[in-house]
Amino acid sequence: MSPHRRRRMLSGRRHRSPRPQTGPVRPPTARRASMVAVQLLVLVLFAALTARMWYMQVPQAEHYRELALASHTQKLIQPAVRGRILDSSGRPLVTNRTELTVTADFHTLLNQDDDGAAVLRKVAKLVELPYEKLSGRVRLCGPETGRPCWQGSPYQPIPLAEDVDPRVALQIMERKSEFPGISAQQMAVREYPHDELAAQMLGYLQPITQEEFEAREDLRAEFSGVDRVGRGGVEAVYDERLRGDSGTRILSVSSQGDVSGVLKDAPSEPGMHLVTHIDTGVQQIVEDALESAVEGAQAQGKPTDSGAAVVLDVRTGGVVAMASRPTYNPEVWNGGIDAETYDRLLSEDAAEPLVSRALQGQFPPGSTFKPTTLAAAVESGSPLHGAYSCPGSIGLAGRSWQNFAGGGYGTIDLHKAIVVSCNTVFYKLGDEMYHDYKRNGAKQGGKDPVSAMAHGFGYGKPTGIDLPHESSGRVPDRAWKHEYWKDTREHSCKMAKKGYDDEEPAQAAYLERLAREHCLDGDRWRAGDAINRAIGQGDMLLTPLQLARAYAAIANGGTVYEPRVGRAFLSADGERVDEIEPVKAGELPMDDRTLKYIQRALTQVPKEGTAAGAFGGFPQGEVSVAGKTGTATMQNREDSAWFASYAPADDPQFAVVVLIPQAGTGGAAAAPVARKIYEGIYGFSATGGDEQDGGAPSGPALPSGAPPSKLPDVRADGSVDQLDDH
Incomplete structure (x- = not known):
């Protein structure tokens, strides 16, 4: 192309007329409004961002600090020392002991190729226990699962072996790579210095279940892996106060797992000690007398296999003693229970020792x-001092x-x-x-x-x-x-x-x-x-505890109390005392003259009535007993023997009720047991004289003839100052 033509073309482009606009031209005011809107939007977004940053850095600072540290900290729950259970004088009924326990982590075992079988075999050899027993203990309990099995949460360490030798525990801790999921730790377990004594009243401990763990999120902050909760008796009823409050320690941990410091340390608060109305001496007397009666009835060919007895303080409703035969040693629950023992506790052939006949057994009361x-x-209009016919038989209702x-x-x-x-x-x-x-x-x-x-x-x-x-x-x-x-x-x-x-x-x-x-x-x-x-037959059913409470009300002038095992709580340092006050449940619906009439009649039963044979030679002049025998019949069963009573008749302090199922009449089988209990309480011999006359008691279980009026004290070192005499 020639230079002349190029210049002409460029000149034509430069002077080409502009293309005409087809849309409206925006006025300047509209453009300014758009700019303002954009600026406002930027300002709002900036303000929101600023507010969010302030919220995260000020109100939520602690929360995000904890999240930041979460992967570098370890939270340890420090279980509280569980409170002891004491009798009315401060003598221990349940205490604690510490032992080394080998535990397993359920999920760590489950994640291994063989579900942890190999490591469990190593542990079994080390602690000298059968592999089958350990494998059973890490199996979660279910509807079809046999015993042993783990009743607690799978997120808790599962005890495999208790009271292990420290050298064994040290081997496991030093060779963690050989024992994945296995650990050893100190564990507090309940100790029962009197073995079977008052077992059904005291109860036992078991691991917290997965259902409980999931239902209550707060439990995760309260329980360590080896904690237990009450499952029976006063252990269950007063579990929260006995357990105390767990402590928390948060450790700073390096990426290599080394502890570099303590970030937070909140110590645990020990549980309170429970002082009960139970007297250890009276409880032992009741259990011995009951066992002797059951064995004696069996020796006579009676089909009895159980019995129950209750001793109440008629002035407060306090349970001085309560026994049921057969019984068991609560230590069987420590560390898990094996299948044979568990089956025996529920077995009818063994007469179900887990069941307390005193408050769960229901029988016709008979003449009591x-x-x-x-x-x-009398309240319906029959004359209190009238004359009544007592023939050998009477025709009523067609029979x-x-x-x-x-x-x-x-x-x-x-x-x-x-x-x-x-x-x-x-x-x-x-x-x-x-x-x-x-x-x-x-x-x-x-x-x-x-x-x-x-x-x-x-x-x-x-x-x-x-x-x-x-x-x-x-x-x-x-x-x-x-x-x-x-x-x-x-x-x-x-x-x-x-x-x-x-x-x-x-x-x-x-x-x-x-x-x-x-x-x-x-x-x-x-x-x-x-x-x-x-006459207390037919479909009428009572428990021994109900009958004891009723006779206690007759004795004290008509007040019906709620029975109580617990009397007071003492803090571990002795600074706090919380008494459990008696609770009045009602009054007997009869006037005083009727009540006094019944009291006088009951006083004569052991002297000249149906219980006279059982109380022959008993020193009624020193302690007069009032009571009523009962012989209850049930279909396809032998007669069951009752004796309901209280003493002293002129100034009542104790109500005593005895039941021996399928043992015969109340006067022959139950009243003699009550006599032994009174002899033990007041220190009388079996012949009514002193020990030189052949009596067994070495002295009264309650020298003052009444439960202690004072509470035991907790010394500065945490030990309990027992009451010597009351």
Whole structure:
């Protein structure tokens, strides 16, 4: 291209006319508004950023500091020393001891190729225990899992071997690479200086379960891997106060795992000591007397395999002693329980030693219920000082009702009816109250007189004792029978139609007839039900503890207390004392003259009535005993023996109740046990004289004849100053 033409083309581009605009031209004010909006947006974003930075650096500074340190710190929970359980004089019932324990981390074992089998075999050889036992201990418990197994959380260290030799623990800690997931640490375990004594009252400890751990996030801050919680007795009821507060130590850890310092150290707060109303000496006397009675009944060919006894302080409701046979040693729970022992504790063949008959066993009370019937009859209009017929048998409700052994006493008063335990007098009273209530039931507010009086005595509901798993007993009446019929009618109708092919013909016919009657009109409250209940038979059920509380109320003038095992809490340094005050649950619903009448009658039972044989030679002049025998019958079982009592009769202090199932009559089997208990409390010999007369006691268990009025003191060094004499 020529230079001339290039210049012409450039000149044409330079002078080309501009292309005309097709859109509107934005005015200057619009452009300024857009700029302002952009500036405002920038300012808002900058302010938000500034506020966020301030929030993270000031209010949340500590939070983010902890997060920053999290990967470089180690939090250790320091378990608190669990409080001791003491008797009323400060003598130890449950203490602590420290032992070296080899533990396993469940998840570390699970992540190994063989689920930790190889390392467990090494540990088993080292601690000289079977591999099968250790592998069982790291297995998590489930519905189909046998024992042993781990009941606690899989996030806690699982104890494998307890009380190991320090040299063994040192080998494990020094050779961690050979024992992945295995550790050794100090562990506090419960110690029972009296072995089986008061086992069901004291309870035991077990690991916290995974369900509990997940349900309560606060537990993660309270529990270390080897902590335990109460699972029975006062250990469970007062667990929080016994356990104390765990401490926390936060360590600074380098990337190599070395501890470089302590960032935070909050020491643990020891648990409080629980002082109970239990007297160790009286408890031992009760357990020995009960065991001797059960063995004696078995030697006579009786099918008894259990028994229960209760001693209450009638002035406070305090449980001075409470025993149940058979029993067990709570130390079996330490470190996990093996399958054989666990099965035995629940075995019917071993008579279920884990069950406390004193507050869970339910039996017809027999004639020990007669004071309740007497009070109900008098409150309903029967004359307190009237004359009553006591024939050998009586016809009521279309059948004949027999006196015990068929004997009669002619015309007697209610006083003698209690002393000689005349059934026919009380049968008649029960029948009369049944028909009177049937005619005038609306006046009683829905409850017949006996039912109302029984509930006033505290029967038919838990006593409120500070122990778990208490049975309620049963007071049968119209309302109860209707509910029972609704719950069982379907089964009764089915069995009435199907029959009982696995029974003997006569027994099968009897059971089939009962099932048919119950199916058709089992909700009817009949005269026979009321007559049976009047002497504590039929569907009436009580626990020994309920009966003891009722007789304690008779003794103290009518106040019904909630029984209490715990008396006070003492801090580990002795600076704090928290007493557990007695709780009044009610008053016996009878007037004073009726109550005094019953008291006088009960005083004569051990002197000239049904318990006179058991108390022959007992020094009634020094300590007068008031009581009532009872012989309870249950279908397909031998007679069960009761004796309910209190002493001294003129100034009551203790209520004592004894039950020996399937052992015979109350006067022959239960009253002698109560006598031994009173002899031990007051220091009398078996013949009523001193030790030279052949008596066993070396002195009274309670020299003052009463529980101690003072509480033991905690010394400056943490030991307990026991009361020498009270």
